[in-house]
Amino acid sequence: GAGVSQSPSNKVTEKGKDVELRCDPISGHTALYWYRQSLGQGLEFLIYFQGNSAPDKSGLPSDRFSAERTGGSVSTLTIQRTQQEDSAVYLCASRPWSAAGSQLHNEQFFGPGTRLTVL
């Protein structure tokens, strides 16, 4: 597609349930990022995938959070045993292959987000 797409756009779940959020990056983009935006917390980094390299998981808030990227394209963010504090908008971004001459280009493009509400 023309841009990053995410599904579902909204998800309401009960505390303790597992949820899966999906991200389709821009075709050809090699890097994929997950962020979340909570009320009063701003935009927080969660995880970063680059090609076949081991992902940077340093932003995942707990071991209830995990993410996969299959075939270097689509990514799924899974939250197990959801808690009310997990309520947030989860944003996915992708970036094209970076090298452009001697410049390293890190322009990230964001999807519309998934609004997660945990009751």
Place this chain on the structure above:
Amino acid sequence: GIQVEQSPPDLILQEGANSTLRCNFSDSVNNLQWFHQNPWGQLINLFYIPSGTKQNGRLSATTVATERYSLLYISSSQTTDSGVYFCAAPDRGSTLGRLYFGRGTQLTVWP
């Protein structure tokens, strides 16, 4: 990680007014982005501006990487400019990695 501070946190303007939004960084940056988050929550790319000045219609941006700041100028503001403006940059030592975001500037433009 790098610290990003944006000012002002809130800005209220009459349609037609000009404004300047500022982004300060705790370290020099190799690249920087400005975003507009519209009322539906979508982050729209405004500028990718590691250094220098760029212009796009009524908007322009200037980054002075060595002095650790960037400015976003909005001229002849319109109601559709309302929303939250974010700047973001990666750590200098991790140029291709995650972005660190400021808290944003909430802009409200009244007709």
